[in-house]
Amino acid sequence: MTEDAQERLAALAQAFGDRAQWHVPLARYAGAGIGGPAELLIIAQRREELLEAVRLAQAANVQWRVFGGLTNILLPDSGLRGVIILNHTRHIDYLEETYCVVAESGAIIAKMAQETVRRGWGGLTWAVGLPGTVGGAVVNNAGAFGGEISQTLIAAEVFNPESGVEVVEPDWFAFAYRRSRLKGSGVPWIVVSATFQLTPRDPAALAAKAVEYTERRQRTQPPGKTLGSTFKNPPGDYAGRLIEAAGLKGARCGGCYVSEKHANFFINDGTGTAADYCALIRLVQAEVERQFGIYLEPEIEIIEPSAVSHQQSAISSQPEDYT
Ligand SMILES: Cc1cc2nc3c(=O)[nH]c(=O)nc-3n(C[C@H](O)[C@H](O)[C@H](O)COP(=O)(O)OP(=O)(O)OC[C@H]3O[C@@H](n4cnc5c(N)ncnc54)[C@H](O)[C@@H]3O)c2cc1C
Incomplete structure (x- = not known):
């Protein structure tokens, strides 16, 4: 980042006072428990804060991005440049x-x-x-x-x-x-x-349906630090079935492994990194393709290292139905 951009970022941080924090590890907010520091993190609790953060970041010509629960996105270990706005407007x-x-x-x-x-x-x-x-x-x-x-x-x-x-x-x-x-x-x-x-x-x-859906999730989905289903289902099949049939349940790269309960869920054991998660994605893709000739496309959104802004979009692909 240029000195000029750094100054604009500092001015923006000043405008937000206590609500702006430098170099906060995003792992602490992310569903997968993975993600390096945000250069400048703003947690917007009110609608006006949300709009103002975006407005100021844009006016300062610095990269910005808005996230919600970070439950569907793999953040890079190296962190994200620019302004990361976590949306906590809950009304x-x-x-x-x-x-x-x-x-x-x-x-x-x-x-x-x-x-x-x-x-x-x-x-x-x-x-x-x-x-x-x-x-x-x-x-x-x-x-x-x-x-x-x-x-x-x-x-x-x-x-x-x-x-x-x-x-x-x-x-x-x-x-x-x-x-x-x-x-x-x-x-x-x-x-x-x-x-x-x-x-x-x-x-x-409605209450009975809610209980049924909750029990179904508990029965089929593992707890832990995860982004949910990793791959979308290929036409006419299920990613989880293919991964299981390839013998990959329990397969591990560093601190991330394929869940024994639902093979399309990858879990971070607490020591995992984005590099581990990505290595596991590649391992599973390669093995499923070798055995069945089917390429599994990631469903989660993966942010490449050093990409952040709405202009430098993340890689993403179509999600599957989790049910
Ligand atoms: C255990 C588990 C189970 C899951 N089950 C399901 C399921 O059954 N069905 C399903 O569809 N998904 C499921 N997911 C995936 C995820 O929960 C959903 O996709 C969810 O809607 C993502 O919301 P989020 O706030 O976490 O978005 P984030 O991960 O924070 O962001 C996702 C994308 O939306 C953008 N974004 C977020 N908020 C805004 C905003 N206000 N304005 C503009 N852009 C925004 C972000 O920039 C990013 O590109 C599951 C995930 C987990 C971990």
Whole structure:
């Protein structure tokens, strides 16, 4: 980074005072427990902080990126340059008269879904065990058990530092299977809030479904530091089945290993690094391709070392359904 950029970054840090921290290890916030330091980390707890952080970073012409729960992204061991904004804007309104939920994008989606179940509002029950934030779920068009975000989203506020906040309809996102136009695309838009239209349902029936989905996750998914499913399912098959059939359950690279419970989940034993995770990805890809002639495409988003900004987009590929 040039001296000039360094000065702009310092000015931005000053504007945020205590809420800006230098060289904080991102591993402590990441689902996989992996990730080197953010050059400048800002944790935005209020909507205005979120917008201001992006606005100032853009105006200062320094790289920036917004993350939610970091549950679907592999961060490099070397860390990330520029401004990393962790979105902790958690406010949610439940509109009794219309059965609409309006959530700030940093809201924890599982908590929101649990509350809708408690109220007997149907449409988000599938998300009761989904890690991450509302914003991450919209960007990824997250889904499970036959449901996905795009089914109930009716509007969202998006923000671009050049043009400001806009209210958009779902079509704007160009949703596809676990994708949207914002997924790894490098466009400088962020999701600020999302509105979901739900439907009144029998609370007891919703609660029973929620229990069923939670138990299913507990039965099939391992606990621990993980990013969930590593690869997307190839057409007509399951990545987990192929990895298991290749004899790779338990395969290990350094501190990361293939879960015995769900072969598409890689676990960091606490000592793992991004290099280990990537080595395991390559090992599994090579072995599955050798044995079955099928190339497994990563579903998680992998950020290359020294890439960070919305301009220097991460590598990403289409996610699979986790159910
Ligand atoms: C154990 C486990 C189980 C999982 N199960 C499922 C599942 O059943 N279904 C499923 O779909 N996924 C699943 N996932 C993956 C993950 O939970 C989802 O993709 C989730 O929606 C990611 O949200 P996040 O807030 O963690 O996003 P992050 O990982 O923080 O970010 C993901 C992407 O979204 C961008 N982003 C985040 N917030 C914003 C915002 N406000 N504005 C603009 N861009 C933003 C980031 O820059 C990044 O590109 C699972 C993960 C784990 C660890």
